[in-house]
Amino acid sequence: MKKEKATIHDIARKLNITASTVSRALKDHPRISAETKKAVQKAAQKLNYQPNNIAAALRNGKSNIIGIIVPTADRTFFSSVVRGIEEIANTHKYNVMICQTYDNYEKEVSTVEALLNARVDGIIVSHGKETQNFDHFLKVKERGIPIILFDRSNDELEVSNVVIDDFLGAYKATEHLVQQGCKRIAHFTNARKISIFKERLRGYREALLDNGLKFDESLVVDSNLQLEDGRNSMEQLLKRKDIPDGVFSSSAYGVLGAMQVLKEKGFKVPEDVALVGFSNEPFTSFTEPPLSTIDQHPMRMGNAAAEIFLEEIAVKDKKFIPQKIVLKPELIIRQSSLRKKPN
Amino acid sequence: MKKEKATIHDIARKLNITASTVSRALKDHPRISAETKKAVQKAAQKLNYQPNNIAAALRNGKSNIIGIIVPTADRTFFSSVVRGIEEIANTHKYNVMICQTYDNYEKEVSTVEALLNARVDGIIVSHGKETQNFDHFLKVKERGIPIILFDRSNDELEVSNVVIDDFLGAYKATEHLVQQGCKRIAHFTNARKISIFKERLRGYREALLDNGLKFDESLVVDSNLQLEDGRNSMEQLLKRKDIPDGVFSSSAYGVLGAMQVLKEKGFKVPEDVALVGFSNEPFTSFTEPPLSTIDQHPMRMGNAAAEIFLEEIAVKDKKFIPQKIVLKPELIIRQSSLRKKPN
């Protein structure tokens, strides 16, 4: 059992031809005779030849790897986006390298660095919550490497991005609550610097005003939107004398926390308080009652991001104009917000 | 804004020294003068130098990348293992490349191939459900690349692996049900060829026998253990006249399906039927009632896998004896199985 790896030279020697011919034969070059190709194939097999992508990458100046950076891969939203990216990437001979930042800014910066060193051909990223400085992304762009942001994005940054219409999602969610008869709708949000949360807040607000309700700042609760935060936010709201009759949360876990607290305190969902969350995570469909939510079409988002990458890589040095793709979110109505039967 | 990437030669030219000196200076070689190092650092900065890992990898014969293959990254179990691997890997200058197979055998084989071509320094993998032929893993080993299996493993395969004691986990779960007064305990299992399910079945059986209960094959239900499967299995069991008073499921989603059906049909959990699942996925803690489960310590599993990798890489050509690490699982008792108050 030899550990020595066979190279194209070994194949060449064996067949009394040159390495270039072997190289061409292996890539099915049109000007190589069929029999040479066949012989090369066979010899490669026999020698247990494994192409060395690293050498090819060095030579070609491209690695055929797309780097993906996400806060965490264990949220269905992110893993679905990744899947959407892979779907497109793989059919174009690209592999993906997934990196997690755990929402840590330092790790995000060092990950970008690592991917750059690894000479990935492009980077697709959803940045962390802490991220306020985007120089590390600009650096990628300046190097001529396509970088595409998804989900969380930043309009001041001149890079391509694919997002959903967060405003619209929030608008739909809020309007739905109004239609279900809610009069005092609270909103759970996160750091308002992050544009997705800013947009959702705006959608919430507009929907209220457009439907003849007042926007009441005191019904907007800031938190980190995790399960515990949702619980705390709800508990806070329940201390008021004018408790809300509806909650629209900018996250899936936040609204779950709210529901837990409501049930513990004897409130009925959706009769006393109707709930809508964000992100169609699987668990939202099997809570009791199941949670209404906004689906962000993560697979499509991944597809779109990968397609932008392919376009950017195609234009090469010619200046690529950053493009923005905005997907339409979908309101998924489940029990947690359904007071009236649909007519 | 030049796209031309600076190399060590550019730095060398600028400082009137040679590339070798620059190379050494950049890696803090002891025999390079402090001032040269400083000058190189500065020039590198100014030229916007980005090391080319690909070139280094080609030269060194190592990429400093560990390939990770999982069926899917969106299960907390897998993403936690990945996190555990990264924790160790990063402190040793390794990056990880995560690949998903979606439990598809073809994709698994091609992914191994892709990682081999990418010249990763090692592969850590949990194989898919369909996988019965392990030649693609053996090939890795024959190439002298460390390969470590985790979670799902195969004893006939002479490669390192880190698993939990599935037998023990199942034993604990079943015994716990017995202690809670269950007399007819059903078991949800999957393809019995996969050793983890075989072991869990064995643990279930032993626990029954050791506690004076009979093992009744008709109470063992085979399925794919997804939510729907759990529902079907439970419905099937409820058609019997001697319905079970406890269920131990080899998965988290399977037991969730069972609970849904039980509640829909008016059975009380845990009073009528007590439930225990497997895999401490977050959602199991917020179902109603919360689900008892077996925690597999995924972070530790990842740590262990990465440590084995480091050991294997260290011994180099000397034959490395595959090692097996068996972690102890932990029974997490929640409402779904708690009939008696603990004394």
Add this chain to the structure above:
DNA sequence: ATGAAAGCGCTAACAC
């Protein structure tokens, strides 16, 4: 403390 030179494995422009 630094330089010269060779080579990792592959590809492609340029021969013929």
Add this chain to the structure above:
DNA sequence: GTGTTAGCGCTTTCAT
């Protein structure tokens, strides 16, 4: 249809 040659960017042995 195949060979020759040069080089991608880095590391490292052997010099001095």
